[in-house]
Amino acid sequence: MTIHADHSAPETAVEDQAADVRTKFGISVEDYMLPARHQIQMVNPDGTLRPHDEQGTEPGHEYPTPSDAELMAAYEQLVVGRRVNDQNSALVRQGRMAVYPSSHGQEACQVAAAMCLSEGDWLFPTYRDAVAVMTRGVDPVEVMTIFRGDWHGGYDPKEHNVGIQCTPLTTQLLHAVGVAHAAKLRGENTVVMAMCGDGATSEGDFHEALNFAAVFHLPVIFFVQNNKYAISVPLSHQSVAPSLAHKAVGYGMAGERVDGNDLVALLAVMDRAVKLAREGSGPLLIEAHTYRMQAHTNADDATRYRPDSEVAEWQAKDPLTRMKSYLADKGLLDDAASNRIAEHAEAVATQLREGLGEEVPVQPLDLFKYVFAKPTPQLKEQSDMLAGELAREESAK
Amino acid sequence: MTVTTTAAGTANVSAATANAAASAAATAEATGPQSLTMAKALNTAMADAMRADSSVLVFGEDVGMLGGVFRITDGLMAEFGEQRCFDTPLAESGIVGMAVGMAINGMRPVIEMQFDAFAYPAFEQIVSHVAKMHNRTKGKLKMPMVIRVPYAGGIGGVEHHCDSSESYYAHTAGLKVYTPATVADGYRMLREAIDSDDPVMFMEPKKLYWSKDQVDLGALRAEHDAGTSTEGRAAVARPGTDATLIAYGPSVPTALAAAAAAAEEGRSLEVIDVRTLVPFDDETVCASVRKTGRAVVIAEAHGFASVSSEIVARVQERAFHYLAAPILRVTGFDVPFPSPKLEHYYLPSVDRILDAVDDLQWED
Ligand SMILES: Cc1ncc(C[n+]2csc(CCOP(=O)(O)OP(=O)(O)O)c2C)c(N)n1
Ligand SMILES: [Mg+2]
Numbered sequence: 001m002t003i004h005a006d007h008s009a010p011e012t013a014v015e016d017q018a019a020d021v022r023t024k025f026g027i028s029v030e031d032y033m034l035p036a037r038h039q040i041q042m043v044n045p046d047g048t049l050r051p052h053d054e055q056g057t058e059p060g061h062e063y064p065t066p067s068d069a070e071l072m073a074a075y076e077q078l079v080v081g082r083r084v085n086d087q088n089s090a091l092v093r094q095g096r097m098a099v100y101p102s103s104h105g106q107e108a109c110q111v112a113a114a115m116c117l118s119e120g121d122w123l124f125p126t127y128r129d130a131v132a133v134m135t136r137g138v139d140p141v142e143v144m145t146i147f148r149g150d151w152h153g154g155y156d157p158k159e160h161n162v163g164i165q166c167t168p169l170t171t172q173l174l175h176a177v178g179v180a181h182a183a184k185l186r187g188e189n190t191v192v193m194a195m196c197g198d199g200a201t202s203e204g205d206f207h208e209a210l211n212f213a214a215v216f217h218l219p220v221i222f223f224v225q226n227n228k229y230a231i232s233v234p235l236s237h238q239s240v241a242p243s244l245a246h247k248a249v250g251y252g253m254a255g256e257r258v259d260g261n262d263l264v265a266l267l268a269v270m271d272r273a274v275k276l277a278r279e280g281s282g283p284l285l286i287e288a289h290t291y292r293m294q295a296h297t298n299a300d301d302a303t304r305y306r307p308d309s310e311v312a313e314w315q316a317k318d319p320l321t322r323m324k325s326y327l328a329d330k331g332l333l334d335d336a337a338s339n340r341i342a343e344h345a346e347a348v349a350t351q352l353r354e355g356l357g358e359e360v361p362v363q364p365l366d367l368f369k370y371v372f373a374k375p376t377p378q379l380k381e382q383s384d385m386l387a388g389e390l391a392r393e394e395s396a397k
Numbered sequence: 398m399t400v401t402t403t404a405a406g407t408a409n410v411s412a413a414t415a416n417a418a419a420s421a422a423a424t425a426e427a428t429g430p431q432s433l434t435m436a437k438a439l440n441t442a443m444a445d446a447m448r449a450d451s452s453v454l455v456f457g458e459d460v461g462m463l464g465g466v467f468r469i470t471d472g473l474m475a476e477f478g479e480q481r482c483f484d485t486p487l488a489e490s491g492i493v494g495m496a497v498g499m500a501i502n503g504m505r506p507v508i509e510m511q512f513d514a515f516a517y518p519a520f521e522q523i524v525s526h527v528a529k530m531h532n533r534t535k536g537k538l539k540m541p542m543v544i545r546v547p548y549a550g551g552i553g554g555v556e557h558h559c560d561s562s563e564s565y566y567a568h569t570a571g572l573k574v575y576t577p578a579t580v581a582d583g584y585r586m587l588r589e590a591i592d593s594d595d596p597v598m599f600m601e602p603k604k605l606y607w608s609k610d611q612v613d614l615g616a617l618r619a620e621h622d623a624g625t626s627t628e629g630r631a632a633v634a635r636p637g638t639d640a641t642l643i644a645y646g647p648s649v650p651t652a653l654a655a656a657a658a659a660a661e662e663g664r665s666l667e668v669i670d671v672r673t674l675v676p677f678d679d680e681t682v683c684a685s686v687r688k689t690g691r692a693v694v695i696a697e698a699h700g701f702a703s704v705s706s707e708i709v710a711r712v713q714e715r716a717f718h719y720l721a722a723p724i725l726r727v728t729g730f731d732v733p734f735p736s737p738k739l740e741h742y743y744l745p746s747v748d749r750i751l752d753a754v755d756d757l758q759w760e761d
């Protein structure tokens with residue numbers, strides 16, 4: 001392996017960046033790093049396009065509208081994502097899945113986070129990001145294995161460059177930084193998408209990850225889905241910063257806010273972020289404003305801490321209905337296309353029902369099989385003990 | 398010392414939480430034996446301690462309005478206000494580190510780590526400061542704080558929600574480690590932990606939260622007020638003569654079930670509930686082993702370099718000549734805590750305990 005790049009930023013990094021920004025965008029580095037005054041929003045909740053001068057864009061914070069083809073492909077994934085969320089919640093109610101942290105209401109973020117990446121890029125998801133993982137191409141049944149309770153993970157991270165879904169909050173952000181760093185040292189142009197929630201931004205690892213990414217000038221996009229709650233705790237208890245995107249400037253990276261239920265705006269913002277990161281801008285922080293429509297997981301009771309009226313308010317901002325009317329008005333989505341997409345979503349739901357419905361026999365001896373790359377005598381002894389127990393049980397039958 | 402709580406602060410508490418407060422108040426008045434869960438006993442212990450001393454504060458993740466993900470702090474914010482029971486930003490190192498500062502400055506924080514494995518971000522604060530402050534300052538600064546940790550498995554929990562992390566803390570000099578196994582001990586031991594001027598890692602077996610018992614809160618309160626202590630006092634959970642089962646926390650009910658099964662086969666097993674891992678009650682445990690001559694230690698945690706290995710070492714150092722057989726252990730395997738569908742193969746079971754008892758070199 002050849003190491004091409006250098007890790008440390010040059011002595012003049014700060015001045016260089018300021019000069020780059022001035023040439024590229026004609027604005028000061030502070031104006032580049034601070035989020036635009038308003039969140040980026042292109043489509044209204046009723047599906048109408050916002051006038052260009054009301055989309056929140058500013059000099060240096062300009063976002064071209066994604067192509068029709070991209071919008072249609074993303075819409076299809078959006079419909080599939082919603083169907084998957086609802087199917088999984090049903091499987092939990094039927095006792096076929098142990099737990100499911102649904103991204104119902106956040107599907108636009110899920111789809112955009114995966115679709116903006118290229119094949120060689122990496123995605124680091126949380127427990128809530130199953131739809132993003134699927135959108136990246138991972139087999140849906142493999143994604144859900146973790147929630148069925150067979151094993152702590154179900155897919156091969158290297159097959160689609162997707163880290164295992166991570167529960168200890170924000171620990172995965174540092175892994176994202178490491179993957180980007182290794183790629184940079186090898187001279188590869190890999191962009192890494194690092195996902196977390198609003199509550200998670202309070203964890204220490206969030207700070208460390210952003211700082212590392214900035215200091216090593218790495219192409220990492222920190223994508224925060226601000227769904228307003230961390231279990232029961234509202235955002236106001238996590239941070240009193242003007243916005244989570246404003247945290248970027250403190251690390252020396254650019255931040256932006258986007259309507260997280262507006263797939264058009266999300267794709268525009270994320271596509272540009274990936275492009276900038278790939279061109280060498282260093283890391284970026286994007287905060288998407290969305291809402292966790294359901295309880296934290298099936299084990300949680302959201303009525304204890306938030307009013308129904310708030311949920312209803314967000315229901316009216318649903319990402320699916322918005323995108324659907326936008327595309328229909330634009331003449332891109334006719335009945336035939338709608339039906340085809342609905343069929344695709346149904347096919348994935350069926351795949352999940354069938355894949356998760358069948359009882360897969362667990363392999364007790366797998367407990368010992370993967371702990372180490374090079375097995376130890378102690379684990380061999382314990383494995384033999386369990387095997388003996390199982391054999392005795394079998395012969396007693 | 399007075400901490401002023403504003404009534405306005407509690408105005409936005411939901412009806413559910415207000416009901417919980419009412420039920421807490423009802424529990425507070427009840428006398429005579431009543432059926433209570435471990436969850437309620439722990440909740441009542443905190444409420445009683447908060448009523449008795451305004452420097453007792455409860456904070457952590459989701460402990461306020463929600464009452465904690467296990468509802469152990471249910472109703473505390475409604476009764477005591479948002480200044481004494483509150484949610485923090487989501488950061489465990491922050492929670493423990495702030496508690497250290499509060500303890501330095503006259504408070505008695507009772508903090509909650511949401512799950513065993515989510516206490517790890519706070520490990521540095523716990524090991525480097527909570528455990529050492531008293532020693533570094535030659536006792537000038539005390540650390541009267543309780544770090545509550547729901548721990549261990551048996552509930553079909555997903556990854557990071559089932560760790561038995563007690564050995565990390567027991568291994569750290571300067572931390573006391575309590576783990577109740579009965580409803581009454583839930584109340585007793587948490588009150589004592591809050592009273593303690595030493596930092597206590599209070600390990601709550603989450604699978605026992607909903608276990609019920611008949612307990613008399615009035616009697617428990619009187620016991621508390623009389624200064625009765627469980628620290629360093631193991632309990633004989635079931636008397637017996639042939640062998641001793643040494644267990645703690647989540648493994649105590651399993652050991653009791655094994656002893657009941659053994660009794661049917663004519664073998665009398667004594668069950669010791671260790672109760673506080675640090676300090677350890679050598680006397681009670683060794684007295685039992687000297688009497689029976691045989692012992693099995695049971696723990697959910699991995700066996701290697703663990704509390705269970707410490708117990709074996711201590712007992713054989715002190716009671717070697719009384720032993721008719723090596724002390725055996727039934728523990729979790731030395732593998733990461735498995736997924737829900739596999740945990741059954743990992744956890745110590747009645748059968749495994751009985752097999753170990755059979756292996757204690759019975760001559761006849
Ligand atoms: C280090 C750590 N502490 C606590 C938890 C328990 N926990 C799981 S999800 C969650 C809330 C996270 O909220 P947020 O980051 O906003 O993401 P969301 O669940 O809303 O998607 C908490 C407290 C955890 N997983 N990891
Ligand atoms: Mg959130």
